[in-house]
Amino acid sequence: xxxxxxxxxxxxxxxxxxxxxxxxxxxxxxxxxxxxxxxxxxxxxxxxxxxxxxxxxxxxxxxxxxxxxxxxxxxxxxxxxxxxxxxxxxxxxxxxxxxxxxxxxxxxxx
Amino acid sequence: xxxxxxxxxxxxxxxxxxxxxxxxxxxxxxxxxxxxxxxxxxxxxxxxxxxxxxxxxxxxxxxxxxxxxxxxxxxxxxxxxxxxxxxxxxxxxxxxxxxxxxxxxxxxxxxxxxx
Numbered sequence: 751x752x753x754x755x756x757x758x759x760x761x762x763x764x765x766x767x768x769x770x771x772x773x774x775x776x777x778x779x780x781x782x783x784x785x786x787x788x789x790x791x792x793x794x795x796x797x798x799x800x801x802x803x804x805x806x807x808x809x810x811x812x813x814x815x816x817x818x819x820x821x822x823x824x825x826x827x828x829x830x831x832x833x834x835x836x837x838x839x840x841x842x843x844x845x846x847x848x849x850x851x852x853x854x855x856x857x858x859x860x
Numbered sequence: 861x862x863x864x865x866x867x868x869x870x871x872x873x874x875x876x877x878x879x880x881x882x883x884x885x886x887x888x889x890x891x892x893x894x895x896x897x898x899x900x901x902x903x904x905x906x907x908x909x910x911x912x913x914x915x916x917x918x919x920x921x922x923x924x925x926x927x928x929x930x931x932x933x934x935x936x937x938x939x940x941x942x943x944x945x946x947x948x949x950x951x952x953x954x955x956x957x958x959x960x961x962x963x964x965x966x967x968x969x970x971x972x973x974x975x
Contacts, residue, residue: 754902791968791969792968792969793950793966793968794903794966795966796963801961839903848905849919851902852900852901853902
């Protein structure tokens with residue numbers, strides 16, 4: 751039972767355009783959501799997070815949107831850069847429970 | 861430099877041969893955990909520790925053991941590895957004990973193959 755789903759295994763975007771990565775969750779107990787980025791041969795690194803009391807959080811080129819009624823969150827990267835090419839994991843949790851999605855491979859073409 | 865280190869980075873072994881993957885962090889973090897990453901399944905938590913001598917099972921603990929005798933170290937032990945434990949393993953640490961509200965710092969990963 752996958753409680754956190756990233757339905758797009760991969761996404762290809764032109765440099766300078768917007769990248770939108772999506773994530774759906776099923777457990778209504780989740781109240782905190784995070785995005786991690788992973789380059790090959792490295793561990794994941796934290797990117798941005800949002801709590802359930804907000805519907806948007808911005809950090810530079812990265813914005814996370816949360817739609818609690820739809821149990822959906824998305825990560826927007828604007829403008830996309832070749833260095834953003836990586837695997838992106840969303841994670842959802844409450845207390846000491848944290849569940850990761852399977853990841854989406856983002857390729858930004860120059 | 862603040863970091864989480866894991867050793868070895870790559871390991872090929874045979875079924876039943878005990879092995880240990882070490883993990884060490886230099887950030888004085890309370891919380892440490894182990895994950896495995898498999899295609900299509902994302903990161904799944906194996907075990908975690910909220911402090912020295914305090915460990916608990918994650919979502920996929922079968923076939924693994926851990927210990928936390930010092931704050932900085934959290935080794936993962938496979939007493940009798942089997943091929944279904946072939947995976948990419950990550951150690952992670954976090955400053956605070958409530959996991960989901962805090963970012964975790966991950967090690968570089970250990971690619972384990974069990975023949």
